[in-house]
Amino acid sequence: MAVQVHPEPARTSRLLSPSQILVFPAILLLVSFLVLPLLLITVYSFYSTDPVTGLMRPEGTLEQYQRIISSPIYRRVFFRSMEIAATSTSIALLLAYPVGYTLGRLVPRRYQPAALLLILVPFWTSYIVRTYGWIGFLQNGGFLDSVLSLLLPGRVQLDLLYTRAAVLIGFIHVYMPLIILPIFAVTRSLDTRLLEASADLGAPPWRTFWRVTLPLTLPGIVAGGSLFFIAVFGSFVTPQLLGGTGDLMIGNLIADQFGEAFNWPFGAALAIVITLVVLLGLVVLFRFARLEGFNETAVGQ
Template identity: 40%
Template sequence: MAHEATHDTTGNTAQADRSARAVVLLTGPAYLWLTVTVLLPLVAMLYFSFLSEAPIAGRVGELTLEQYRAFFEHAFYLELILRSLRLGAEVTLFCFLLGFPCAYVLAKTIKGRWREALFLLVIIPFWSNALVRVFSWTMVLRGNGLLERAIETVFPGAGSLDLLFTYNAVVIGLVHSYLPYMILTCYISLQAIDDDLIAAARSLGASWLTILRRLILPLAMPGIVAGAVLIFVPVIGSFMEPRILGGRQGTFIGTIIEDQFTAVFNWPLGAALSFILLACVLVIFIPFTFAARRMSG
């Protein structure tokens, strides 16, 4: 902008035109891609959720609120949504408790090549297929599996944990899958905190707890919120990990939605449940985001 001021008026318009064109050219493909791949399918699903049956192969669905009514008629759908929200909250909390200290150490304590090496360790799980990771957990968690044998070696007679096919197994698998998101987002915001600020706070006699509470946490809040959103949203809709690790206790709203699409072929109900879940997420996140912004800002 500063150098535009030196041009005359006509040159200025031409420049503006050119930069507008540049904006369209540079952002256009990305937005077009998003429109085609995200917006269109979502709109189609929203439309499906108001139909009596999926309009596939010459079948005609009528417009109806039937699918949404089904949700309110059966208490178990709400029960499963609450159960999934609880799972999302717990997994996010554990990811924060494990990921934040790790991100802090990476951002503030370790420097140089060690940091790169440790960072690599955080990212490595992303290189393997998610399904393979979950299946490997079944071998670790099963009765007399790797975990139990390891514990038995250290503490003979510790007894059986038998974690596989429990709610806890689902939490363990999901925390493992999503922990890197929390570490990465927290790392970015923690790294941006000026070390001098912390030094200044300490020189003014602030305790570690005060520094953490009044300085680091508020400044890192955007990263924490970003990590929480990135984890919470996919976890409440997750179906693969609950199915494989949860056994009898692995029924969540995500698995029921998946059933509607794959086993039952009731796409409209599956779509309606998905949008109800989306509404729940929005209701939770909008106030949360405002609160977080006030805290950090």
């Protein structure tokens, strides 16, 4: 019996699939504007600066990192930046959570686009313009002092400008939408049956919030808080315009090294250090959030 052999169809060889071709521009942009600049800054951090000419020399030294570790001045600036970022993030979370929850749960869905539009309006104006606006509001004899002088007897001078309070106010106003939007997105997708089940089982509203609502919205809190903290930790415009000389942050120090001191290797080393610290903090934070979510799931089961 003759065996009939069918020829195999010719295989078409393609270097890239259509999906890979569509992803390629995004990868190219990511590499061009994130990976390559970070690699360049990393290389610069191992350079040294000629004390006479001020030019960079490719020596492959750890001198810049040793300077950061050994000097108490830079450690104080680093911990001050951490303190300001953590304080403003905590206050912003307390203020943003009710707003995001209200937008996601209580506002009728047909009004949510308009409400979100009001939240996003600050992003439509320049960061510099918004920060300068607070100068006229907080300075001596400014708008806030004038209003309080009308309401209270005597001349009121709060003297808030160029203080830590002014810096916190500026950060919270500028970056608040970064927290509101993730909380709104998570709250909008909450399963209302879980809240109804908690109420049917006799749990008071505060217990329902603590045991059901808060754990379910934890991803939005972590995401929004992380975005806010990162933006504040590396910022230098708001502390420069609203803060005093005693509240120098790490972002101001890096900007001065690249701009005024022309010490690019030291500025690059500072940038790499804060990048590593932020990445380490994000890893710990997201592992904690994942562990908390696992524990809540186990308790619920």
